[in-house]
Amino acid sequence: MTELQLHETLPALRTELSALRRNGKTVALVPTMGNLHKGHLSLIAAARAEYDVVVATIFVNPMQFGAKEDLARYPRTFAADLTALRESGCDYLYTPATGEIYPEGLAVHTRVSVPGISSLHCGHSRPGHFDGVCTVVCKLFNMIQMDAAFFGYKDYQQFHLISTMVRDLYLPVRLYGVPTVRENSGLAMSSRNGYLDAQQRTQASALYATLLQTADSIRAGASEFRQLEKAASATLAAAGLQPDYFHICNRNTLQLAEQNESDLIILAAVYAGTTRLIDNIFVQAAS
Ligand code: PAF
Numbered sequence: 001m002t003e004l005q006l007h008e009t010l011p012a013l014r015t016e017l018s019a020l021r022r023n024g025k026t027v028a029l030v031p032t033m034g035n036l037h038k039g040h041l042s043l044i045a046a047a048r049a050e051y052d053v054v055v056a057t058i059f060v061n062p063m064q065f066g067a068k069e070d071l072a073r074y075p076r077t078f079a080a081d082l083t084a085l086r087e088s089g090c091d092y093l094y095t096p097a098t099g100e101i102y103p104e105g106l107a108v109h110t111r112v113s114v115p116g117i118s119s120l121h122c123g124h125s126r127p128g129h130f131d132g133v134c135t136v137v138c139k140l141f142n143m144i145q146m147d148a149a150f151f152g153y154k155d156y157q158q159f160h161l162i163s164t165m166v167r168d169l170y171l172p173v174r175l176y177g178v179p180t181v182r183e184n185s186g187l188a189m190s191s192r193n194g195y196l197d198a199q200q201r202t203q204a205s206a207l208y209a210t211l212l213q214t215a216d217s218i219r220a221g222a223s224e225f226r227q228l229e230k231a232a233s234a235t236l237a238a239a240g241l242q243p244d245y246f247h248i249c250n251r252n253t254l255q256l257a258e259q260n261e262s263d264l265i266i267l268a269a270v271y272a273g274t275t276r277l278i279d280n281i282f283v284q285a286a287s
Pocket of ligand 1: 031032033059061064133136137155158
């Protein structure tokens with residue numbers, strides 16, 4: 001176990017990190033909202049493997065939740081998170097209060113917005129969500145001043161938007177995307193899986209199974225993407241899930257893919273009861 005140092009406020013953390021960087025140490029950031037699972041720990045492990053110092057943050061960011069979403073009931077499991085971070089070899093944990101991130105409140109805080117893709121897919125169902133994500137991530141980057149930051153591919157649209165923000169604003173950070181960690185059933189690890197009852201958990205495994213099936217059809221030559229999306233949504237509904245969207249996209253632009261495109265990602269979201277789950281799969285179409 002490492003000596004995990006906790007910081008609830010920024011100044012002392014920043015002084016320590018800048019001294020380390022002046023002494024030639026490299027620093028990686030893993031931003032989280034807590035309730036850590038194996039997916040988060042794979043980000044810490046990936047950061048640990050490449051960088052001298054690993055900083056995790058836990059901040060349940062109110063700006064990325066809609067008025068009717070689960071901000072109040074979002075799982076907060078601080079004691080277990082601390083143990084997991086200690087075991088994973090994380091060096092620093094920053095847990096700012098909402099007042100440190102938004103001192104004068106959310107309404108008057110500067111926002112960072114990546115137009116276009118922010119309102120597609122998850123952004124269509126969760127208006128304003130990605131502005132909240134980009135704002136807090138940009139702010140954390142500026143606060144921590146790290147060399148690199150690690151994000152999970154499960155939230156691929158988020159990863160794509162953060163990459164766009166970093167490119168557009170010339171933010172001095174190297175981004176890493178880390179593959180999704182799954183339960184034995186194929187269900188992608190997510191803090192929201194904790195909301196599922198036993199039946200919903202079984203139903204939820206249909207999401208990845210349907211992504212795999214559709215990816216196989218594309219690899220085998222199926223190219224009527226809109227038809228495949230409809231068939232997949234019907235399969236999800238038959239499994240007891242409520243499809244939110246199932247989109248076969250160009251992997252680089254995240255726009256809906258046309259028949260002649262081959263570098264693809266399928267992005268999908270479903271409801272299992274009231275719990276919203278997302279997942280995705282990369283697929284190279286037959287040429
Ligand atoms: O993916 C998450 O957990 C959050 O969206 C992030 C990146 C920590 C920003 O609040």
